[in-house]
Amino acid sequence: MTDPDVVIAGRYRVVRSLGAGGMGRVWLARDEVLHRDVAVKEVLLPRWLAADEQEELRRRTLREARAAARLSHPSVIRIYNIEYDGERHWIVMEYVRSRSLLQVLRDHGALPVDDVAGIGLAVLSALDAANRVGVLHRDVKPSNVLIADDGRVVLTDFGSALLDENAGAITHSGVIVGTPQYIAPERARTGISTPESDLWSLGATLYHAVEGRGPYARPTIMETLVALANERPDAMTRAGPLRPVIEGLLRKDPRARLTPSEVERQLARIAEGPTVRLSGAAGRGWRPRRWQGLAAAATAALMVSAVALAADADDGRGRTPPAVTAPTGTGGMAETEQSRLPAGYRWWYDPTGMRVAYPAGWEMLREGSDAMLFRSPDDRRTLRVRTGEDPNAPRGYRLVRETATETDYVFEGASGPMRGRDLVVDAPGRSYLVQWRTPQADWQASLPSLDVITQSFRPAGG
Template sequence: MGTEGADFRVIAGRYRLEARLGRGGMGVVWRATDQLLGRQVAVKEIAQDSSLSTEEARQQRDRTLREARAVAQLSHPHIIVVHDVVDDDERPYIVMELIDGGSLADRISAHGPVGAHDAARIGVALLSALSAAHTAGVLHRDIKPANVLMESGTDRVVLTDFGIAQVAGATTLTETGAFVGSPEYTAPERMSGARTGPESDLWSLGALLCTALSGESPFRRDSLGGILHAVVFAEFRPPEQAAPLLPVVQGLLERDPERRLDAAQAERMLRAFLDTGHTPPASQSSQPPQHGYTPTQRDLPRQQPPATPPRAGQSTRGMLVAALLVAAMAGAGVSAAALLMNGDGDGDGDGRPTSSAPRTPTSTSSTATNASSTATHTSSPATSTSSTAPNTSTAPAPALTTAPSGYRIAHDPAGFSLAVPEGFTRAPQGERVFYVSAGDTFRIGVKVTDPEPGGPLAVMRRAAAKGPDTNPGYRDGRVTETTQGGRPAALWEFTWNGFSTAEGARHTYDLCWEEDGRMYDVWVSAPVGKVREAREYFDVAVDTFVRT
């Protein structure tokens, strides 16, 4: 984690916020000093939105407290320690141990995949942590590289961010229609709403091991529908780098949770690899019930029509809709919709300077993307490809109007709605509307105009041609023809010098399409060091965009 700013507030009369370490789904994480005990801690400041209703604000607070309680009851060397939960000016804060080091996702991004020995060591640590959590009746439900910290100097592995954890016997956000997670790391049974148990965390760990070994999630695709298909239907092809640990990876990624490798056996197999350099095969005997987690009635499998593999040529968007319908019949429709949404973006403009937005170099007119999943994309912005596979659906998908975890639905008076991260504020600039993070680090832009000659592709190409004039230091620009909701669209991606030399270069994702006689443009821009988070915001913005 790198510092991004300073605050120097003292909250609860005790904790001095000194440097921003990063932003998670629920808010900002600060490096702080506990002035009473004289020690460094991490403080998670929960983002609040004045537009939330009283009930929504209560739910957000309840979620904060649930995370703290879920983790505070756990004592394990590979689980983050929660020291305190405090209120300051009616805002909750979680005080945790400070881990000096970045996440596994940061390590993969900076240095590439890890070797089999390191992956096995990480797997053993996480399996041990999950065993302790499951025995205490706690499901993590968001296992992914970004939620695994690597302590500098010791390489201690620490599981963090229990923000959507489920505690046995407690009312959860699932039951209020806000079931969430990271699609690339979400077990197929959770996708369908059929079941949630310790096995689902183990599937996520299997996907994490593949990512650590190969540098990219095995279920990464260019659209949310593609991710759904990869997780639920498609044949799993393990990356070549997973060969040394293949029995464990395949056992954890077994689609049938009853046949999935359990934590104890997976840990034994990984320890055997660390000792001998060879991974023994998994036992063929059926797996016993795992640990001490007692499923509630809501956790038990529901009767539902069996899933049917998609027909040849069936669109990923159509498949997403079909899966949501299955989930609805299973009694979890809204939950599944929330799970499958993710995205982000910022890019500015229409190819013409705008006097009302002096801080915003111009981008193009309509930018919205049907693009990728919540990404573990490891390429640099200069070399990454804008891999947005065309959507072959001939009709727009039903609007998904439930915000993912850490987001809210913004109903904009300009005639549209979309999901934006909690804490982002609306900043209209002429004919463009922006939703921006604190300090303008991330900028989500939307523009609605009349159609222009040649359609979205021509519009984007004209904007790209003017890129050097409208975006200082414009480089690595590319325009890709794609679709949005079955309609022709174009994606423009580029890097430019940014707003200041202090901040450095920024990267922009920009999608444009026409719909019902109007042209829509949705984009996201962010510093080049934060393109993965920006791509997530962009994907969520595009996949939740609805004209109103």
């Protein structure tokens, strides 16, 4: 759905898009019955998945809604309704004018200690409320913490929530739910979630907020996971009085971590001004002093869940460099290289030095430890870049053309015939697969974009 003024379920009139992620797109809409603004999450199932995989993700999304709907708390996004139009589900939620903590950190850098303590108290309060009804979040991180225009701190995206109702963990073959820097060591090792693992993720989020980076900032996901298993968090230089509480939350043994009441006491001593308590109204009237006067400039944002690893690239990968001047450490990218791209394209770069151009406005989704997916806003075209070969042939695969480095093929997509091209690029020590897929009817029209992408690709060291 892309046209404005569409009415969902005869009630919610769409105004505009708010954002998108791995499993859905969020729209600002007007509830014409209650006369209020709402956020409506349009559940989008990846078209390249088989029917049984799509059904699993559909069940997971509805489980998300049921989990979040059980919560009534000022620091948790409220779920109002679930609608189904015969083709897809819509989740109707509270609309919060806000920016994510991740965006605030990107815009303003590391935050003052007392502001971080206040944020921590609000998130802790939300987690405590969730635990009281048997809900675990499983994906606490800066992109899932919203800083509202009115000063509220809101924990959103219970898409990875796990209900203690014998429902079992929500898993998917080959997919890690969560972002490595914010996953507790025991979760990365066993896949089992507990309230203590959510507390570890809170500690990693507070670390990022006060230090300006995650506790295990490594160039690759694999290096992050190895460090998570074997090393202590990186040394803190800005945390000051927050250091003991963060260290207490990031203990590898979950039995040795600080309890929620201990965390509350320590954060409350650090935070200044009106703060929250586990028994109080979280975030009421509280706004970090650093952001006073910025509310009018804050954009509306509602972060939605990613199927795989953080589409928002919390681990420092996948950020778009500014036009013309590239930041340092971009694998040797020349300062004017962005300006050489055709209009409408941006660079995606990997800390190892690999980079490729992609169409501006496309979503970026991390897939496992070795692939990045770029997806058009209408979900019709995809670009995937991965190391090594693709182990999965799509449904109905049929070869069209094959050379030493390129393979063209057609296959059956969820919405009709699709066509793809796989380009293999060999580099010292590794090979890359650049994969382009589009509806078969759009193949010829898509070739100019494919040419820009393939000509832009540079392997690490290239």
